[in-house]
Structure formats: C-alpha cells, structure tokens
Amino acid sequence: xxxxxxxxxxxxxxxxxxxxxxxxxxxxxxxxxxxxxxxxxxxxxxxxxxxxxxxxxxxxxxxxxxxxxxxxxxxxxxxxxxxxxxxxxxxxxxxxxxxxxxxxxxxxxxxxxxxxxxxxxxxxxxxxxxxxxxxxxxxxxxxxxxxxxxxxxxxxxxxxxxxxxxxxxxxxxxxxxxxxxxxxxxxxxxxxxxxxxxxxxxxxxxxxxxxxxxxxxxxxxxxxxxxxxxxxxxxxxxxxxxxxxxxxxxxxxxxxxxxxxxxxxxxxxxxxxxxxxxxxxxxxxxxxxxxxxxxxxxxxxx
Numbered sequence: 001x002x003x004x005x006x007x008x009x010x011x012x013x014x015x016x017x018x019x020x021x022x023x024x025x026x027x028x029x030x031x032x033x034x035x036x037x038x039x040x041x042x043x044x045x046x047x048x049x050x051x052x053x054x055x056x057x058x059x060x061x062x063x064x065x066x067x068x069x070x071x072x073x074x075x076x077x078x079x080x081x082x083x084x085x086x087x088x089x090x091x092x093x094x095x096x097x098x099x100x101x102x103x104x105x106x107x108x109x110x111x112x113x114x115x116x117x118x119x120x121x122x123x124x125x126x127x128x129x130x131x132x133x134x135x136x137x138x139x140x141x142x143x144x145x146x147x148x149x150x151x152x153x154x155x156x157x158x159x160x161x162x163x164x165x166x167x168x169x170x171x172x173x174x175x176x177x178x179x180x181x182x183x184x185x186x187x188x189x190x191x192x193x194x195x196x197x198x199x200x201x202x203x204x205x206x207x208x209x210x211x212x213x214x215x216x217x218x219x220x221x222x223x224x225x226x227x228x229x230x231x232x233x234x235x236x237x238x239x240x241x242x243x244x245x246x247x248x249x250x251x252x253x254x255x256x257x258x259x260x261x262x263x264x265x266x267x268x269x270x271x272x273x274x275x276x277x278x279x280x281x282x283x284x285x286x287x288x289x290x291x292x293x294x295x296x297x298x299x300x301x302x
C-alpha cells in the first residue's frame with residue numbers, strides 16, 4: 001500500500017523539496033524530485049516544480065508508492081544463535097552484517113542467513129524483512145530477537161512499543177564523565193544538512209537514552225546504555241550530542257579515534273517476555289574480539 005500524506009502549510013516555508021524533506025522523515029530531497037516528476041506530489045491539486053515556494057495555506061498532497069519487494073534469497077551464512085524455540089530466535093549479530101536487504105545491500109544480510117536456517121519466519125508487510133522486529137546498525141554487534149510467526153511478532157512489537165523489554169548496550173566513547181550516570185532526553189530526526197545522518201532536531205521523534213559510566217581511561221570511557229526508545233542511530237546520535245561520541249563511529253565521531261571496524265557499540269543484554277508462555281527470557285553476550293582487545297589496551301594505558 002502507498003503511504004499518503006496531506007500537509008497544510010502554516011507559514012511561507014521556502015522550496016517545496018526542502019519543506020517536504022523536513023516534514024516527512026522517509027523523504028529526501030532527491031526522492032521528492034522523483035515524486036514531483038511522476039506527479040505524486042500536488043500543491044492545491046496542481047503539479048508544481050520542486051523549486052515552488054510553499055505559501056501559507058497551501059494544501060500539499062503526497063503519495064509515496066509502495067516499494068516493490070526485493071527478492072530475498074536464502075544464503076548459507078553461519079549464524080550465532082543464542083536461543084531458539086518454535087516462536088522466537090535470539091541471534092548474536094556480528095559486526096559488519098546488515099540486518100535486512102535494502103538499496104545497496106541486496107544480499108549477505110542477516111535475513112538471507114535466517115531464511116537458509118529456517119522457513120518459519122513471521123511475514124513482514126514489506127516482504128524483505130521476515131521475522132525482523134527491531135534492528136541494530138551494520139557495524140553494531142550483539143543481540144536481536146526474531147519472530148517465527150505472527151503471534152510472536154505482535155507480542156515482541158508490543159513489548160518494544162510499551163518499553164517492557166530490556167536492551168542494554170556497551171559502548172567505548174570519547175572523553176571522561178564528571179557524573180556516574182545520566183539520561184539523554186532529546187528528539188531525533190533526519191539531519192537537515194546531511195540526509196545520511198540523523199540528529200537532535202526540534203521536530204524530531206521523542207528519544208530517551210539512559211547511561212551509566214562503568215570505567216574511565218585516558219581520553220575514553222566504557223559506558224552502559226539502556227534504550228527507552230528505539231530511534232535510528234539513537235545511541236550514536238545522543239552520545240555525540242552530549243560530546244561523547246562512540247569511538248570508531250564514522251558518521252558521528254571524530255577522525256582520530258580507536259582503530260577498529262566501525263563504532264565500538266555492542267548490544268550486550270536482551271530481555272523480553274516469551275510471546276507464548278509469558279516467561280521472562282534474558283540473554284547476555286560478550287563483545288567481539290576487537291572490542292575486548294581495545295578495552296584491554298585502554299586498561300593497560302591507565
């Protein structure tokens with residue numbers, strides 16, 4: 001099904017493409033240009049150019065056509081399965097693996113591996129991410145819960161929505177803290193200047209991250225983060241926002257950082273109620289080898 005939006009401009013808002021990219025998170029200015037060309041965007045019932053200056057009172061209709069599902073092919077890729085039964089799988093995703101196919105990553109993903117492992121994965125509305133109820137970034141390692149049927153999907157998604165599950169992350173970050181713990185409550189949305197990045201923005205979605213300082217070293221700290229919400233790049237954006245970007249983060253951190261394979265961020269603990277039995281399940285996995293090696297080096301440098 002296509003996504004449809006109707007927006008009333010409350011003020012004179014400048015170019016049409018910039019206005020829509022700021023208002024609708026799934027749109028970039030390039031995508032707006034494509035939709036305008038195909039007449040999927042109308043202003044007061046008429047097709048306009050992307051350079052059209054939005055006026056107060058304009059009614060803008062947007063229809064984003066449904067994306068044609070990708071053909072997802074099972075691939076024999078080894079999986080580190082921590083737990084599995086008839087309803088759920090808990091997998092320890094390695095750093096460097098994309099969770100599901102998307103533009104630029106059509107294969108070699110966790111979903112490709114899961115489809116080879118089992119035919120029992122919950123359907124997804126998009127078709128290209130069966131079983132997936134939440135994600136972690138390509139270069140973030142750690143635990144994910146996978147739904148094997150619709151009952152499990154509904155239960156796990158409900159727990160995410162109502163914040164009753166448990167997700168704890170380990171991160172090596174730049175700088176030292178004066179406090180032992182804290183909370184970052186700052187809305188996250190698409191970065192206005194770089195569409196590949198997210199950022200703390202005034203009209204973003206509510207986002208809350210709690211953190212606890214575990215160890216401090218020369219120029220770096222080891223912290224634990226607890227997610228209250230699950231926005232794209234949330235931990236990475238929030239920690240950069242408070243001046244403690246995740247070490248190795250190519251998007252939100254400095255160039256001079258710890259050598260590795262991307263950000264030093266690991267989904268260490270995952271807890272949830274079993275979707276069928278109601279039993280509380282909780283799992284914990286160690287960070288990858290390179291994370292442990294850099295941590296050992298930092299401890300020695302103290």
